[in-house]
Amino acid sequence: MKQAGSHTQAVNPVNNAAAADANLQHAALIALDWGTTSLRAYLYDAAGDVLATRASTDGIMNLPRSAEQGGFDAAFEDACGAWLEQAPAVPVIAAGMVGSAQGWVEAPYVDAPANADALVAGIVRVKAACGATLHIVPGVLQRGDLPNVMRGEETQIFGALGQDTSAVDSGKRALIGLPGTHAKWAVVQAGRIERFHTFMTGEVFAALRQHTILGRTMVTPDRPDTGAFLRGVKIARDKGQAGMLATVFSARTLGLTGQLSREQQPDYLSGLLIGHELAGLEAVLTQQQNSLAGQHLRLIGNEALCERYRVALTQFGCTHAELVKHATERGLWRVATQAGLVNPAAQTAHAG
Amino acid sequence: MKQAGSHTQAVNPVNNAAAADANLQHAALIALDWGTTSLRAYLYDAAGDVLATRASTDGIMNLPRSAEQGGFDAAFEDACGAWLEQAPAVPVIAAGMVGSAQGWVEAPYVDAPANADALVAGIVRVKAACGATLHIVPGVLQRGDLPNVMRGEETQIFGALGQDTSAVDSGKRALIGLPGTHAKWAVVQAGRIERFHTFMTGEVFAALRQHTILGRTMVTPDRPDTGAFLRGVKIARDKGQAGMLATVFSARTLGLTGQLSREQQPDYLSGLLIGHELAGLEAVLTQQQNSLAGQHLRLIGNEALCERYRVALTQFGCTHAELVKHATERGLWRVATQAGLVNPAAQTAHAG
Structure with missing residues (x-):
C-alpha cells in the first residue's frame, strides 16, 4: 500500500x-x-x-x-x-x-x-x-x-565488485544475486556485467498472496517457518516440471488435504517461487556451461530475504552465498570516483 | 468484480x-x-x-x-x-x-x-x-x-466421454483440457479419470494484469491480436527455460524497447502463460510416455478461450483439438442416469 x-x-x-x-x-x-x-x-x-x-x-x-x-x-x-x-x-x-x-x-x-x-x-x-x-x-x-x-542494480553490483578486487574484479566469472520485487541475477567478469536475468518473484508472490484464492486460506505465522519454506523449494526443484502455474496450486490442495497448515502456506509458497527462480536460473546457467553448484556467489539486498535465498541455494548445491552490505552507497561512491566527481586521493582538498 | x-x-x-x-x-x-x-x-x-x-x-x-x-x-x-x-x-x-x-x-x-x-x-x-x-x-x-x-470438471469430463463411446470410452488413453481460471488437464482411459493436473493460468493472468507492473503499460486491443499471442506461446515453448517468473518480465521490456505495443501486451502475456502451461503439460506427459504431438484431444469451456488453446496447441504439434459443447448438462444427465435417478428407457413413466 x-x-x-x-x-x-x-x-x-x-x-x-x-x-x-x-x-x-x-x-x-x-x-x-x-x-x-x-x-x-x-x-x-x-x-x-x-x-x-x-x-x-x-x-x-x-x-x-x-x-x-x-x-x-x-x-x-x-x-x-x-x-x-x-x-x-x-x-x-x-x-x-x-x-x-x-x-x-x-x-x-x-x-x-x-x-x-x-x-x-x-x-x-x-x-x-x-x-x-x-x-x-x-x-x-x-x-x-x-x-x-x-x-539501480548496476550501481549496487559495482559496489559489490569494489569490495574485493582480487576475486571478483579478476577474469573469473562471478554470479551476483539481487533478490527482491524483480530479482536480478548478473554474471560478472573482468569488471563487466556480462549478462543478467530478471525474475518477478517478489511481485508475483505478493500478487498471488493478495489477489488469488491461494491467499484466502493463508495466515501469517509468528515467525518464518523454515521447514515449510524448504518443502516448497524442494518441490520446485524435484517436482517442478509442470512449471509454476501448476505447482502453486499445491499450496491450496495440501491445505485441503490437511498436509499444510494455514500458517505454513505463506512460507511454502515463498519456497515454491524462490525454488522455481533458482531452478530457472540453473537451467540458463547450464546453457552457459555454468552451474549454481559450487558457486561462490554474492547476494545484495534485504538481509532477511537474502537469508531465505541463502537457505534455498544450499538445495542447489551452492553453500557459499555471501551477503554484501552497503553495496548501494559503495557503488554510488565508486561510479562518482570513476566519473571524476570525487578524488579520493586528494582528501585535503575537500577537508578544508 | x-x-x-x-x-x-x-x-x-x-x-x-x-x-x-x-x-x-x-x-x-x-x-x-x-x-x-x-x-x-x-x-x-x-x-x-x-x-x-x-x-x-x-x-x-x-x-x-x-x-x-x-x-x-x-x-x-x-x-x-x-x-x-x-x-x-x-x-x-x-x-x-x-x-x-x-x-x-x-x-x-x-x-x-x-x-x-x-x-x-x-x-x-x-x-x-x-x-x-x-x-x-x-x-x-x-x-x-x-x-x-x-x-464440477469431473462431471463435464463424463459429459464429454458420453458423447462418443467408441473413441474415448474405449481402452485408448484420451486427453481432455478444461481451460479457465484453474485450467485442468485430465488423462482418461477406459471410462476412468486416471490422473489430472491443474494450472492456475487464468487466475495468474488476471493477477499479473491487474496487480503487477505488467498491467500498467497494457491497453486492451479492439480485437485479440493472434500474432502477439503466438509470439508469447513460442517464447514460452522455445525460450522458456528460465521459467514463467523470468519470461513474463519481457511483456514489459519488449514494450520499453519498442518491440511490443501497449495493445499487443495483453495477448502476448496470455500467450506466454498458456505456452508455459502447455510446455509444463508436455513435460509431465513425457514422463508418462505420452506427448501433445499427434494427440486427438478435447477441450471443454468458453469457446473463445478454447480457440486460444487450439491455436497454441498447434505450436506443440497437436492439430486435433475438438471443442466439446454442452459437456456440463450432458455430464449431469449421465451421472443422474448412472445413479438411477432417471431411466431414459422408461420415458412414458415420466411423460404423464
Whole structure:
C-alpha cells in the first residue's frame, strides 16, 4: 500500500544539526538512491565514508507534488537542501528510477556487457532549481528475444565488485544475486556485467498472496517457518516440471488435504517461487556451461530475504552465498570516483 | 468484480410460463451446475433433452443471504421453485462447489482413478426446505506430493466421454483440457479419470494484469491480436527455460524497447502463460510416455478461450483439438442416469 504522505526522516544518529555542521566541513559527495517508492540520500567525506543518511518515501511515483509542478526539485530539496546550503559545491550523483523515462531526466540504458566506464559515459546531467547539478547514472539493457533491464542494480553490483578486487574484479566469472520485487541475477567478469536475468518473484508472490484464492486460506505465522519454506523449494526443484502455474496450486490442495497448515502456506509458497527462480536460473546457467553448484556467489539486498535465498541455494548445491552490505552507497561512491566527481586521493582538498 | 445483487434470469426462450407449463409435463430431471460465483439450472425431459435453463449469480460465495440464514435454500428456490411447484417429484442432481466444505453439504472427494460408478457411490444427499432432495456429485482428488482436486470438471469430463463411446470410452488413453481460471488437464482411459493436473493460468493472468507492473503499460486491443499471442506461446515453448517468473518480465521490456505495443501486451502475456502451461503439460506427459504431438484431444469451456488453446496447441504439434459443447448438462444427465435417478428407457413413466 502506498503511504498517504511523504516525509523525510533522519535515519542516522549523526544527522542532527550540530553533527551535520561538523561533518559538512568534510563533505565530498552527495549520492542518491532514488527509486519508484523511496529516496535515500548519502553524504560522504573524501575518504568515501558515509557521514549522514536521509531517507524519504519521495520515490518517483510518490513525489510530494507532480513532476510538472517541480516535484523532483521539492523531493531533492527536502532530502538534501540542508546539506547543500552549507556545502553548495559538493557534487551530486543519483542512480535508480530517477533516470527512467518517468524520472527527472532520462538517462538512456547502456548495453550489456557494461563496465563502470560505460556507466560513466552514459551519465546524464540535470540542473536542480537550487543550482546543484545531478549526475544521473544510466541503467543497463541486455537485448534479445527476452530483453532485460536494470536501473539501480548496476550501481549496487559495482559496489559489490569494489569490495574485493582480487576475486571478483579478476577474469573469473562471478554470479551476483539481487533478490527482491524483480530479482536480478548478473554474471560478472573482468569488471563487466556480462549478462543478467530478471525474475518477478517478489511481485508475483505478493500478487498471488493478495489477489488469488491461494491467499484466502493463508495466515501469517509468528515467525518464518523454515521447514515449510524448504518443502516448497524442494518441490520446485524435484517436482517442478509442470512449471509454476501448476505447482502453486499445491499450496491450496495440501491445505485441503490437511498436509499444510494455514500458517505454513505463506512460507511454502515463498519456497515454491524462490525454488522455481533458482531452478530457472540453473537451467540458463547450464546453457552457459555454468552451474549454481559450487558457486561462490554474492547476494545484495534485504538481509532477511537474502537469508531465505541463502537457505534455498544450499538445495542447489551452492553453500557459499555471501551477503554484501552497503553495496548501494559503495557503488554510488565508486561510479562518482570513476566519473571524476570525487578524488579520493586528494582528501585535503575537500577537508578544508 | 462481484456483482452488487443476484438475480435469476431466463436464458432460454422456452422458459416463459406457457412453454414451461407444457414442458413440465415431460420433466424428468433438474440438474444444477453450482459453482463459486454462479448457479445454472437445467430442466430435462426423459430423453435427456434440455427443456429449460435458468442462470443466476447465486454462487456459493455469492448467496442471496448467508448459509446460516438459509442462503442455499433461497438460491435453489429462486432458480428451481417454479419448476418444482409443478413437478415436485422430479429428481434433482447438483455438481460443483456446492459439494465443497463451503457448500450446502460436503460431498467428500473420491480418489482418482475414478469412473462414473465411483462418482455415483460418492453422491451425498441434502434435503431442501421445499421438500426436494438434492443429490450432490463429489469431486475427485488425486493424492501425491502435489495433490490435485476438481469439483464440477469431473462431471463435464463424463459429459464429454458420453458423447462418443467408441473413441474415448474405449481402452485408448484420451486427453481432455478444461481451460479457465484453474485450467485442468485430465488423462482418461477406459471410462476412468486416471490422473489430472491443474494450472492456475487464468487466475495468474488476471493477477499479473491487474496487480503487477505488467498491467500498467497494457491497453486492451479492439480485437485479440493472434500474432502477439503466438509470439508469447513460442517464447514460452522455445525460450522458456528460465521459467514463467523470468519470461513474463519481457511483456514489459519488449514494450520499453519498442518491440511490443501497449495493445499487443495483453495477448502476448496470455500467450506466454498458456505456452508455459502447455510446455509444463508436455513435460509431465513425457514422463508418462505420452506427448501433445499427434494427440486427438478435447477441450471443454468458453469457446473463445478454447480457440486460444487450439491455436497454441498447434505450436506443440497437436492439430486435433475438438471443442466439446454442452459437456456440463450432458455430464449431469449421465451421472443422474448412472445413479438411477432417471431411466431414459422408461420415458412414458415420466411423460404423464
